[in-house]
């Protein structure tokens with residue numbers, strides 16, 4: 722299946738500013754992107770990146786600096802009857818098995834909801850579906866599918882639900898990550914701190 726991976730590489734991961742400076746955030750974002758591309762390929766997907774700035778990765782890259790919804794919308798318009806998936810570049814826990822389950826679910830539109838109401842991944846097999854990202858986009862995508870007369874399914878997957886946006890998401894990468902992104906965090910000195918409450922990610926020496 723064709724898999725579009727949107728990547729905002731100009732000023733990525735601003736919500737991680739309490740942990741990393743701008744160069745570090747870009748490096749970390751690229752390490753997640755590379756993990757996602759590997760997982761897509763291992764799930765028999767054929768990935769291509771649509772990015773707002775050039776990025777050097779092992780996949781074709783189209784540079785387009787329009788907003789996310791417009792860029793992905795154009796990719797869907799080129800569907801031509803073939804299914805296309807959209808997988809976000811910050812799914813640091815994505816595994817080939819989780820993605821294969823998404824790709825193999827049989828509906829006109831299949832979504833992997835993100836924590837906090839986003840839409841972390843989609844499979845689109847119907848020409849009348851369109852995307853509307855940001856905010857609680859999973860609610861919008863359910864409605865758009867219904868209004869377009871598309872069958873709609875959701876994949877319940879912890880590995881696809883975690884998109885790395887906030888410092889608390891770094892805990893999930895340290896606990897469950899298996900790729901470059903986890904390695905990058907460890908090299909940057911990010912570690913788990915077990916206090917009396919919820920485990921936190923902290924940076925620096927013990």
Ligand SMILES: Nc1nc2c(ncn2[C@@H]2O[C@H](COP(=O)(O)OP(=O)(O)OP(=O)(O)O)[C@@H](O)[C@H]2O)c(=O)[nH]1
Nearest residue numbers: 727728729733734735736771772773789809810811
């Ligand atoms: N092509 C493209 N991809 C984008 C753009 N903005 C975000 N993305 C990608 O869309 C997905 C979700 O991004 P967000 O978490 O909303 O944004 P972010 O810029 O990574 O992080 P924040 O700065 O914390 O909002 C990730 O794969 C981003 O790389 C954009 O303007 N263009």
Ligand SMILES: C[C@H](OP(=O)(O)O)C(=O)O
Nearest residue numbers: 839840841854855856858
């Ligand atoms: C693009 C956006 O991502 P979030 O801001 O939820 O990470 C969404 O999924 O609609």
